[in-house]
Amino acid sequence: MKQYNTRAIMASLLICGFVGMFSETALNIAISNLMDVFKISAATAQWLTTGFLLTLGILMPMTGLLLQWFTTRQLFVVSLASSIVGTFIAAIAINFEMLMVARVLQAVGMGLLIPLMFNTILVVYPPDKRGAAMGFVGLVIMFAPATGPTVAGLLIEYLTWHYIFWLSLPFLIIGLFVGLKYLENVTEVTKPRIDLPSILLSTIGFGGVVFGFSKAGESEGGWGSTIVITSIIIGLIALGIFVLRQIFMREPMMNLRVFKYPMFIVGLLMVLSCMMIILSSMIILPMYLQNGMGLSAFSAGLMLLPGSALNGILSPRMGRLFDKYGPRWLVIPGLAIVAAMLWFFSGITLASSIAFIVSLHIGLMVGISMVWMPSQTNGLNQLPPELYPHGTAVMNTLQQVAGAIGTAFAISILTSGMEKYLHKSSAPTELKEMANAMTFGSQDVFMFAMIVTLIGLAMAFFIRRVVVKHETMNSMH
Template sequence: MKQYNTRAIMSSLLICGFVGMFSETALNIAISNLMVVFQISAATAQWLTTGFLLTLGILMPMTGLLLQWFTTRQLFIGSLVSSIAGTLIAALALNFEMLMVARVLQAAGMGLLIPLMFNTILVVYPPEKRGAAMGFVGLVIMFAPAIGPTVAGLLIEYLTWHYIFWLSLPFLIIGLLVGLKFLENVTEVTKPRIDLLSVVLSTIGFGGVVFGFSKAGEGAESWTNPAVVFPIVIGLVALVLFILRQVFMNEPMMDLGVFKYPMYNVGLLMVLACMMIILSSMIILPMFLQNGMKLSAFTAGLMLLPGSALNGILSPRMGSLFDKYGPKWLVISGLVIVAIMLWLLSGISSSSSIAFIVALHIGLMVGISMVWMPAQTNGLNQLPPELYPHGTAVMNTLQQVAGAIGTTIAIIILTSGMEKYMSESSAPTKPAEMANAMTLGSQNVFLFAMIVTLISLVLAFFIRRVIVNHAAMNSVH
């Protein structure tokens, strides 16, 4: 197997990934501020998030193809140029439209970078060292979005929201320079035929589903609204046609042959479950802390920081444990911890102590770190090298879809719980009753996340360590 300067390659990818993920969530805290500055409605402001997710949902399915059409360096430079341009435009944005264009450019950069990061790890690290390397990606994927709101809260309090982007810019430029110096071309460019119909079907399919669910997740649109129903229905029809087309093509855009590998499927389901659990709790917990317990946004952000930071810090450690002992007991223990934490969270109320909620969130995030990267790495390890681009493309795409669906389900459960409480309340206008309704809705969301966890726990007993065929690996390199 060829020797690479893995430390330098990983440094450039991780710096850029970290900054990209940071700015994705940092802007969420600024949304109410931006509504005042740009004089826009909540539904319009929500597009800064929906547009970002939509761009990822459309671009991710194509990354398997792009990884075979362009060299590692070309994709890296393309992704960074897009991210830097987006960040600079956002820092200078004078109106909503300018900021919206910036978000789409940033999302395009991230949509290329994340699959590139996973694919590069699969190529440059031998299987017995992949866990730790994937753990560092876990640190980026979990820790950066977690500190985003806290840092943004500070910047907005003392400077302006523009500084979220001015802060990110130098790091992206450093990442680009490190990558230009050390990043090597690690993948083979085979230039498979591009099937335009597949591209169109995938764009309408994944784009429609992500858009429809994101719309429903805003809470303002009901399930009967055509703006929600039409995109999802059209998206699902396009996805069925896309899948049928991929199955019958000699050189599919997204090779669904990855689903022939049982441990890949188990790993994928675990990742999607983690995504839904994390997103539903990351959305509902801050809302509960602010509306149920009447804490400030900054306090809520600080309360969630220890758990998210610990999740990021432990990710590489869990990766090393996976390299040593395999995935099974790590994943099972992690899911047991997650289930217990969610069960306790489903009993919190406005009188719960801050320390208790922080402790539960820490437990939840530690449990997730034991499940996510080990299950993902084990699944990808089972694929033959020629399926690496497709395996990472499928996983990253479905994560976006699971994220949009998980968010929506959480908002729907929360809203219906609140409405049920209010309809039975004798004084629905009292602030105390509003807080109680928020509490009941939040408890229901944590129960839903716990059910997802228990289903995953049953599945975890089927996970087994993948033994990689080194001869096959070496013949590829």
């Protein structure tokens, strides 16, 4: 196996990944602030998040193809150029349209960078060291979004929201230079045939599903609105045709042979359930802390910081434990912990102490760190090297879809729970009753997340350690 300067390669990818993920969530805290500044409605402001997710949902399925068409360095430079230009436009944005263009450019950068990061790890690290390396990616994927709201809360309080992007810019530029110096081309460029119908179908399919669910999460009309139903149906039909086309193509855009590997499927299902649990609880918890318990955005961000920080710090450690003991002893107890925490969460009231909520959140995040990276690494380990780009493309794409679905379910469960409570209330407009309704709705969401966890736990009993035998096979095919 070729020797790489793995530390420098990882450093450049992780810095850029961190900044990208950071600005993704930092903006969420600024949404209400932006609504005032730009005089836009909540539904319009929501597009800053929806547009970002939509771009990822459309781009991710193509990354398997892009990784085979362009060298590692080419993709890295394009990804960073897009992120840097997007971040700069966001930093100087004077209206909503400028900020929207900036978000799409940032999403293109992230959409290329994340699959590139996973694929590079699979190529430069031997299987017995991958867990720890994936753990560092876990650190970035979990820790960056966690620090986003806290740092953004501070910046908004003392400066303006523009500084969220001014702060990110120098780090992206440093990451670009480190990458240009140390990042090597690790994949072979095979230039498979580009199939335009596949690209079109995947764009309509994944785009339609992500868009439909994102729209359903917004309050107006919700699930019953024509646009939601139409885009989900069109998306699903396009996906159906896309899948059939991939099965019968000699060089598919997204190789679905990855589904022949049972541990890949189990790993994928674990990651998707984690994604739904995280997103449904991470959206509801800050809302509950702010609207239910009446805390400021900055305080809410601070309360969620210990759990998320610990999740990030533990991620590489869990990766090393996985390298040593395999996934089973981490994933099953991890899901059991998550289920227990969510069960306690489903009973929180306005009288619950801050310390209690912080410790539940810490428990939840520790449990997730035991499940996420080990099951993802174990699943990808089972694939032969020529399927790595496809495996990472499938995992990353479906994570975006699961994220959109989890968010939509969480928000609609919350809304219907609140409506049900206020419907019975004698004084539905009073602040205290609104806070009680928020509690009632949030409890329902945590129940939903707990059910998802228990389903995950049932699947976790099928997880087995993958013994990697591909290294010698490479020369044969």
